[in-house]
Amino acid sequence: MENPGNARNYLTAREAGLVSCTTCGKLHPAGVKTCLRCGATLASRDTQSLQKVWAWWIAGVIAFIPANTYPMLKTATLGSQSESTLLGGIVELLHHGSLGIAGIVFFASIVIPASKFLAIAYLALGIGRPHRSSAHLRHQVYEVVEFVGRWSMIDVFVVAILTALVQLGSAASIHPGIAAVSFALSVAFTMLSAQSFDARLIWDADKDQDQ
Amino acid sequence: MEHALNFAHNSLGTDLTDLVACPVCDTLHRFSTIPQGGRGRCKRCHHVLATPRPNAMTRIVMLAITATILMMAAISFPFLTIETHGLRQQASVIDTILAYSDGLMVPLSLAMAALIVVLPLTRLTAILYTVAPMALGHHPVRGATRAFRLAEYLKPWAMAEVFIVGVAVALVKVGGLATLTIGPAFWAFAALVLITILQDNFMSSLIIWKTLETRGTT
Known part of the structure; x- marks a missing residue:
């Protein structure tokens, strides 16, 4: 196996005068516009990739703000009502002494979404600029962001499950807060942002630098 | 150049x-x-x-059929039952989807239905439509290419397995406050996650695309 650090060993489709379909992998001579196998639109590189990434990114960040400031859950127990935001719920868990669960919720609902935004911004800003970190590292960041994306929807599901489950009349009942909607939107926008990213751009920069 | x-x-x-x-x-x-x-x-x-695998087509079809049956069970049975102070409440997937059904949150209810039920089932159907005729040794049917493109596109948005982890989280959160019993749908969902992982392991989209092309579509 060749040394993966040396980009010059590899011939890309673009250098060979070909364009590959990102949906089905078929190769075509450069200039073909629609894939002959699956019908998807062909582009050697998605030149508008970064515009789309930033547009969805901004939408995601905007939706993330009300997700944190508005209540996620409305709890009613024996006549008393309380509303809790994402952070508020974590503080409450801390007061009850459940350090472990508070830590997990803090990590899953706040740290992971926030670092996803940072990671996508880091990748997008890195395109077209000289880089100190290797393409391999940035590629790994990209894979993690793509993988984690859909799992962030857990919070929205948990709120819905709790609402469906905890309907015990006057003893206890839980209702969803409006923050669940903005949280769900934020997750969806972030997924779209990551999907719009053309990963091949990361590797092009690597090659240009090597030569 | x-x-x-x-x-x-x-x-x-x-x-x-x-x-x-x-x-x-x-x-x-x-x-x-x-x-x-x-x-x-x-x-x-x-x-x-x-990832070329022997008999991959047949296995994909078997797994997709299994997943569809499990999906039906997972939707219709309750997945959790809560009991406290003589009060009892069951939650099924339908109840969970309807959790957001009042007022401003109706769109979220629709989105939940899509993510947990509609899109995973659509994806399974599209995979079956594409792969099943080929697994039986015939040519792909009309529209197979389009169906498989849809299946590929839906992959990140079919979140049935994310939902089951959500159930586990809810179980931990409420577990200390009341008695919780796991229902049949929970196990159906758990099995569904395993089947999905196995299926992704057998299903190499590149190979399906190549087979679709060589066996010829109209």
Whole structure:
């Protein structure tokens, strides 16, 4: 196996005068516009990739703000009502002494979404600029962001499950807060942002630098 | 560029069918070098390009049918039952979807129905529509290409397995406050997650695309 650090060993489709379909992998001579196998639109590189990434990114960040400031859950127990935001719920868990669960919720609902935004911004800003970190590292960041994306929807599901489950009349009942909607939107926008990213751009920069 | 083109014609030949470009880094590979039963990784970025498996088509069909049946069970039975102070409440997937059904949150209810039930079922149906006729040894049916493109597109949005982890989280959160009993749908969902992982392991989209092309569609 060749040394993966040396980009010059590899011939890309673009250098060979070909364009590959990102949906089905078929190769075509450069200039073909629609894939002959699956019908998807062909582009050697998605030149508008970064515009789309930033547009969805901004939408995601905007939706993330009300997700944190508005209540996620409305709890009613024996006549008393309380509303809790994402952070508020974590503080409450801390007061009850459940350090472990508070830590997990803090990590899953706040740290992971926030670092996803940072990671996508880091990748997008890195395109077209000289880089100190290797393409391999940035590629790994990209894979993690793509993988984690859909799992962030857990919070929205948990709120819905709790609402469906905890309907015990006057003893206890839980209702969803409006923050669940903005949280769900934020997750969806972030997924779209990551999907719009053309990963091949990361590797092009690597090659240009090597030569 | 001209040099690269010459290189392409001299060493790669003009036959493009054996060549495959890594969707992540665009590096060219020869498809025929990927061993049967092995995992063909991109030599530059290590992205998995294809995983040829013997009898993959038949296994995909079996797994997709199993997943569809499990999905039906997972939707219709309750997945959790809560009991406290003589009060009892069951929650099924339908109840969970309806949790957001009042007032401003109706769109979220629809989105939940799509993510947990509609999109996973659509994806399974599309996979069956594409692969089943080929597994039986026939040519792909009309519209198979389009169906498989839909299945590929829906992959990140079919979140049935994310939902089951959500159930586990809810179980931990409420577990201390009341008695919780796990219902049949919970196990159906858990099995569904395993089946989905197995299916993704057997289903190499690159190979399905190649087969679709060689067996010919109308």
